[in-house]
Amino acid sequence: MGVMPVSDLSSAAQDYLKLIWSATEWSPAPITVSVMAERLGVRPSTVSDGIKRLAGQGLVTHAPYGSIELTDAGRAHAVAMVRRHRLLETFLVDVLGYSWDEVHDEAEVLEHAVSDTLIERMDRKLGHPTRDPHGDPIPGADGRPSLPEGTRLTATAAGDTVAITRISDADPQMLRYFTELGLAPDTRLTVREHRPYADVTTVRVHEPERDIDLGASASDAIWVVAV
Amino acid sequence: MGVMPVSDLSSAAQDYLKLIWSATEWSPAPITVSVMAERLGVRPSTVSDGIKRLAGQGLVTHAPYGSIELTDAGRAHAVAMVRRHRLLETFLVDVLGYSWDEVHDEAEVLEHAVSDTLIERMDRKLGHPTRDPHGDPIPGADGRPSLPEGTRLTATAAGDTVAITRISDADPQMLRYFTELGLAPDTRLTVREHRPYADVTTVRVHEPERDIDLGASASDAIWVVAV
DNA sequence: CAAATTTGTTCGGTGAGCCTAACAATCGGC
DNA sequence: GCCGATTGTTAGGCTCACCGAACAAATTTG
Numbered sequence: 001m002g003v004m005p006v007s008d009l010s011s012a013a014q015d016y017l018k019l020i021w022s023a024t025e026w027s028p029a030p031i032t033v034s035v036m037a038e039r040l041g042v043r044p045s046t047v048s049d050g051i052k053r054l055a056g057q058g059l060v061t062h063a064p065y066g067s068i069e070l071t072d073a074g075r076a077h078a079v080a081m082v083r084r085h086r087l088l089e090t091f092l093v094d095v096l097g098y099s100w101d102e103v104h105d106e107a108e109v110l111e112h113a114v115s116d117t118l119i120e121r122m123d124r125k126l127g128h129p130t131r132d133p134h135g136d137p138i139p140g141a142d143g144r145p146s147l148p149e150g151t152r153l154t155a156t157a158a159g160d161t162v163a164i165t166r167i168s169d170a171d172p173q174m175l176r177y178f179t180e181l182g183l184a185p186d187t188r189l190t191v192r193e194h195r196p197y198a199d200v201t202t203v204r205v206h207e208p209e210r211d212i213d214l215g216a217s218a219s220d221a222i223w224v225v226a227v
Numbered sequence: 228m229g230v231m232p233v234s235d236l237s238s239a240a241q242d243y244l245k246l247i248w249s250a251t252e253w254s255p256a257p258i259t260v261s262v263m264a265e266r267l268g269v270r271p272s273t274v275s276d277g278i279k280r281l282a283g284q285g286l287v288t289h290a291p292y293g294s295i296e297l298t299d300a301g302r303a304h305a306v307a308m309v310r311r312h313r314l315l316e317t318f319l320v321d322v323l324g325y326s327w328d329e330v331h332d333e334a335e336v337l338e339h340a341v342s343d344t345l346i347e348r349m350d351r352k353l354g355h356p357t358r359d360p361h362g363d364p365i366p367g368a369d370g371r372p373s374l375p376e377g378t379r380l381t382a383t384a385a386g387d388t389v390a391i392t393r394i395s396d397a398d399p400q401m402l403r404y405f406t407e408l409g410l411a412p413d414t415r416l417t418v419r420e421h422r423p424y425a426d427v428t429t430v431r432v433h434e435p436e437r438d439i440d441l442g443a444s445a446s447d448a449i450w451v452v453a454v
Numbered sequence: 455c456a457a458a459t460t461t462g463t464t465c466g467g468t469g470a471g472c473c474t475a476a477c478a479a480t481c482g483g484c
Numbered sequence: 485g486c487c488g489a490t491t492g493t494t495a496g497g498c499t500c501a502c503c504g505a506a507c508a509a510a511t512t513t514g
Contacts, residue, residue: 010500010501012500012501012502013500042501042502042503043502043503043504045502045503045504045505046501046502046503049500049501049502050500050501050502053500053501064508064509065508065509065510
């Protein structure tokens with residue numbers, strides 16, 4: 001009935017909340033049941049179920065066939081999970097020598113197991129970092145939402161000179177590809193052209209100076225900010 | 228039906244196996260259902276249930292009302308969990324500045340979440356340690372059982388000079404008490420006397436030279452080896 | 455705007471892991 | 485060696501998280 005204390009939420013519930021929150025971090029459209037099911041690797045009926053449970057716990061609001069929205073309590077939880085995830089990724093890379101394409105899955109599991117104490121000790125050891133290895137902002141311990149900035153590379157104009165703000169950590173294989181190309185957060189580049197029907201964006205990178213062609217999925221994974 | 232692959236055992240199953248194994252590490256008597264229930268904080272019926280499931284998976288042998296024994300597969304799992312637990316404790320102390328009384332509970336949860344890769348990276352970073360912060364031996368990656376040595380402090384004779392091999396990590400409060408007293412793995416001491424009906428053992432420790440009285444629970448938690 | 459398709463929900467079922475209560479087997483004391 | 489206490493097991497229930505199948509709502513399309 002009442003609102004549950006923060007600590008004991010099931011692993012699945014935490015995943016649901018984080019996913020709902022993440023969906024709205026970089027684009028405003030609310031998430032749907034089928035998209036959630038696909039991302040979580042479960043059936044829509046399972047998600048529908050789960051959403052109902054979360055609504056019962058006061059973590060989301062949802063009328064049947066209506067949109068899914070986090071309550072303040074739900075959002076607080078979600079942001080805490082994102083903080084955990086991103087601090088873990090940073091820790092694995094900085095302290096244990098993981099490469100940035102390896103950390104996502106490991107953090108996905110660990111984020112449900114680490115205590116608040118451990119998170120804060122990692123944070124201190126890392127010197128309170130503000131961005132994770134993919135460039136995503138790390139929310140503060142106070143649960144500050146940490147609004148990210150940047151636009152998709154696909155939304156830039158030819159001739160713009162920009163710096164990479166973040167690269168989506170969704171696909172490890174793509175991250176390895178970016179590593180080969182020398183693309184990472186903080187890399188600067190100049191947009192040469194968008195070829196619309198080929199869905200190719202050409203960018204120029206320095207040191208060494210070179211042109212790189214990026215397909216639609218690649219340039220959708222890269223977020224940039226003007227410099 | 229058949230023997231399950233190592234990776235996907237439930238958290239509860241892993242706890243059961245580890246506990247069965249741990250019970251025989253320092254004393255030969257086989258563990259009972261009620262002791263397991265008490266240690267795991269669940270009801271005996273739950274354990275009875277669980278044991279039946281483990282038997283069905285070929286991880287333990289158990290006839291109703293009979294003794295509980297690990298199969299080779301079960302033991303391999305158990306030892307792997309113990310390795311995880313002890314490496315995690317060592318990592319938390321050495322890398323993240325935990326004190327030895329804080330690490331047990333954290334490791335208890337994390338051991339179910341860390342990947343084999345993460346364990347091996349921690350092991351490498353730590354320089355392949357052989358004992359955890361409490362003095363317990365860390366099994367190798369090959370699953371070598373790592374037979375510990377030592378006897379309970381209560382089993383020594385007055386006049387013996389010994390070194391502490393391990394201190395049971397079961398009770399954090401007791402560990403804090405030992406820290407205050409300056410007792411830790413590798414501390415040397417001389418047994419002064421056992422006062423049988425008072426259940427007190429007096430030991431002499433050097434630097435600073437002093438006598439310490441230990442009650443039954445304390446001296447049962449300390450394992451020593453002759454020097 | 456009605457039919458067809460897509461999307462979301464409900465329903466019944468499964469297994470793990472827990473519970474309590476009732477019952478069965480074993481063990482210890484005399 | 486019997487009886488009572490202790491210990492272990494079975495039975496029946498519960499929740500969570502999943503599934504597939506059937507159904508209902510909403511959206512797209514001709």
